[in-house]
Amino acid sequence: MTVGGDFYYPPYEFLDDDGRPTGYAVELTKAIAEVMGIKVKIRLGPWGKMRKELEEGKVDALQGMVYTDERQKNYDFTPPHAIIHQSIFHRKGDAPAPDMQSLSGKEVIIQNKGSIHDTFLNSGMNVTLIPTDTHASALRLLASGKHDYAVVANLPGQYLGKKLQLSNLVMSGTPIKSFRYCYAVKKGNVELLALLNEGLSILKNTGRHQKIYEKWFGVYEPKTIAWTLIIKTSLVVIIPLVLILAGVMYWNRTLKREVAIRTNEIYQQQQQLIQADKMSTLGIMASGVAHEINNPNSLVLLNTPIIKDAFEDMLPVMDEYYRYHPEFTLAGLDYDRLRDELPEIISEMLAGAKRIKGIVEDLKDYSRIEDTKDMAPIDINNIIDTSIRLVESHLKKATDNFKFIRGKELKPVMCNIQRIEQVIVNLLMNACQALTSRQQSVIISSYNSRDGASVIVQIQDQGAGIAPEHIGHLTDPFFTTKRNSGGTGLGLSVSANIVKEHSGTLTFESNAGRGSNVRLSIPVKEYPVSEKKVISCI
Structure with a gap:
């Protein structure tokens, strides 16, 4: 995808001395592309031009746009990844302006098409606006003695004031307005929005977002006192000695602990993989x-x-x-x-x-992540009902011919409700995406197997089908035929692992152009009559 941004908005996004994109938002975008496994091209230019390119489809997203109710009509936004504070700057010796109302009747320099520009236009105030392409040009204009005030973002204003040595400019009091700084896509581009939401969520949950934030903005945080350096230096000497002594005395215990740690890491990685897939599906169903x-x-x-x-x-x-x-x-x-x-x-x-x-x-x-060991005897029809409710809007959008053939007297199966629900949701979403017209059907049915040893959930669609050479790779991690439309290749891989955890099977039958048939089989758990208690997940 191509991501746009402002070419002179330091330290958030700007071109370095060699003309290459850099800054906090640029590094954040590259990190999202890395964790989501996609290629990204970052193009920075004048802010007004970049907004126009998003509207014309020349760029897919803007990596730093302030959220406002007015912009919500034309764009969709991710949750904020930073907060932008807007401040008023004035020349030394001139009267400060403590708030927006004090700017009435004044000539105010702002960035063209920026958030504060939109704010003034919607306020109806009697203000003469002087638009410029960048924060730097706004501050230079004010420093040269022209016009009355400049309203720019707080951090970029302070950063540029020092860099450009505009020593005759000062900030008028505290920030006058704060905005949420988000990724923005064209209205209705839910698939790209879901991808950005998921990538941003992964970075926040893993702590990587915080590291990027501290790298670019930590310079503005208060410095720690000098004695902490002494403590750190002492620890560098003491800790290795303690570790060496502990290694000699507790060698066997350390080995056992290491095995336990590695086992837990593998388990956590599997949980993260499953969670990433769940959030991908959830983002498409309920973005925003x-x-x-x-x-x-x-x-x-x-x-x-x-x-x-x-x-x-x-x-x-x-x-x-x-x-x-x-x-x-x-x-x-x-x-x-x-x-x-x-x-x-x-x-x-x-x-x-x-x-x-x-x-x-x-x-x-x-x-929500569930423990794979949290299993109970369940009526599979209840899980199917919940899954259908979760994807109901997508079913209505994809087909006029959806049907649930409910099996009768189904035997209870031992399973984790959330995990099996996730599998059925994935299969239903895949069926919807395979359809090429609303007249084609999706049918889900449940029944006991002939030998009574398992319960079958079957999902049939009349969609595009699957090419023979792809059948054997459907459950391979990261294999997808929908990469261009936002597919991650995790859905069926994660589903197959979940089914394997339940000692079940997941089989596929399909011919290109003739639809697909997927069967989920879960073994029945037999209980003595006195112990039978089926849990409802409604």
Whole structure:
């Protein structure tokens, strides 16, 4: 993919003395490309030009765009990877401007098409804006004695002021506004957004994001006191001596501990692989759901009970008023009608908000890492029901002919609910992606095997099918025929490992152009009658 950015926005992103892209955001983008296994080209230029190139599809994403409600109409954003503070700069000897309102009637230099530019345009303030291509040109213009103030990002402003030796400029008080600094893609590009979300999540969870952040911004943090160097130096001498002594005295114990550590590392790597695949699928299904639904829904959940309590507290007053004013109306309705209907309306609003919260919680539960040893006897139909609910929107979007043929009197299987749910979700998503028209069907069915030793879940689609030479590689790690559309090659590999953990099998039948048939088989666990207890996952 091609990622764009500002060519002169240090230390976030800029061109070095040799004309090569560098900075915090550039290094972060390269790290995401590395962990996601993709090739990336980074192109930096004037900010206004780069925004236009994103809109025209010449670049796939911008690595550093400030989130605003207005921009949300045209772009989709990842969670923030930094916070940008905007400050007012003025010349020494001139009056400082402590806030935006104090800029009214002034000539203010800003970066063209930047976040503060958009803020002023939407504010309706009486300000004469002087757009420039870069923060550096804005500060130079102010230092030369032209115009009244400059509003630029805090860190780049301080960085450039020192580098360019603009000693006659000072910052007016504290920052006036803070913005979330995110990756941005063109509206509706959910696959690329999911890929960036996943890569950013991996970097944050592994601590790599923090290391990149500290590398570029640690210089602005307070220095530690000198005596810490003495302690560190002492430890460098003492620790090796202690380790050598411990190695002689506890050699056998160290070997056993090393074996345990290596075993745990292998287990953790497997957990991370499974989690990466889950988050990839989850990102496609629910990209932006936390920001777009959960946050505003929390306000509804918080405020609706207050509205209900307020209405109930006002009832005696309004009832008394209604006694003497029978024509009393509220919201265009007769009071006696609204008095009966409003509590029910509020209750319905609260119930709807709680249902939204429940759906979001289902998605969070799906993405949570589960212990492979946490198994119990389960009715497989319950897991299929949950999986269908998770991918329901994708099924509706992909086909008009989806069917679940529910098996009857299925024997319970011993399994981990979250793991088998993950397998079925992956298989259903693959079936949806294989379809080439809405008239083609996807059918999932469940039944006991003929010998009664296992329960079968079968997923059939009438999609494009799989080429014969690819059948044998479907469960190979990182093998995918959908690399250009964001495929990671982890879905079936992880699914096969999960099924293997459950002593089951995963088989594929397909012909190119004639659809596919996937069978998931899980062995039945027999229990004495007194011990039978099937867990529902609804």
